[in-house]
Amino acid sequence: MAEDDRMHEGGRPAGETSPEAGAERKAPPARSHGRLSIRPTAVPRPLMEDRRLENAWTAQVITLLPEAFPGPLGLSLTGRALKERIWQLETIDLRRFGIGRHRNVDDTPAGGGPGMVLRPDVLAAAIDEARRSVRAPREEWPLILLSPRGRPFDQAMARRFAAGRGITLVCGRFEGVDQRVIDHYGLEEVSIGDFILTGGEIAAMALIDATVRLIPRVLGNQASTEEESFSHGLLEHPQYTRPTDWEGRRIPEVLLSGHHANIARWRSEQSVKLTRERRPDLWRAWRARRDGDPEGDQEL
Secondary structure (H helix, E strand, C coil): CCCCCCCCCCCCCCCCCCHHHHHHCCCCCCCCCCEECCCCCCCCCCCCCCCCEECCEEEEEEECCHHHCCHHHHCHHHHHHHHCCCEEEEEEEHHHHCECCCCECEECCCCCCCCCEECHHHHHHHHHHHHHCCCCCCCCCCEEEEEEEEEECCHHHHHHHHCCCEEEEEECECCCECHHHHHHHCCEEEECCCCCCCECHHHHHHHHHHHHCCCCCCCCCCHHHHCCCCCCCCCCCCCCCCCCEECCEECCHHHHCCCHHHHHHHHHHHHHHHHHHHCHHHHHHHHHHHHCCCCCCCCC
8 A cells, every 4th residue: 555645835936035034134045955957937836846856855756646745745844845945746646647538547456356456557657757757776766665564664764765866655555556566666665554544645745754854954953853763773752841840740850950961861761761661672673783682671
């Protein structure tokens, strides 16, 4: 199974400031992570556009539901980065490659059984169109099939995708995808969890969001990504903010002490404690990487 989406929204051209801001001081124009391969215009552009940005990280999504995108990807930090052209989103409507008058994209499973299977010839035509615009080797632009039987998506995988130049995501539907097209293109199957969705679109959005936020300049504080859960193999420590006392529950005194070494030690201990309690699989992997002791949680 897999997912896809699309949406349109107007935006001010990169670098343009509001009249109110310009009255006080003229802000320097925002630098784009990529540049348009054609001459830009002063006309506001939608979040998703057909013109490819050179050098901007690009997510291609092959889907039966292109209207679902960008969805939440067009909001908050990822949406702002999309407007500023730090990254780019393209959707390819699988229905366009359907067979016959009704543009059928699926057929019954060989050998019988319930449901329908995406046809290899239809999906191959969409993949070929997507790859024609890609000028990067597969290691820099992976071809991914969102599937419940794929390798689990994790933070390390997100970092690998973010370090490349882009990604092509195939959103599955129905009972799945004909195995021959998976083998022919060497599709890398990825899963976002041990559960079943009606399609790959939601999974595609989750994968893109986790990846895009690691691209430089998408987040305001790059250090925040270095202290999050999974960034060092452990779950993140608990977080607190004002008020100091809420409903009789106080912020731990160490966090109010101003002693940075003690605060760092407390946070590290809390990360270890939470990981051992909630994710013993992560704990064992972390211990194995650190000191070769994957059974270090036996005393629990």
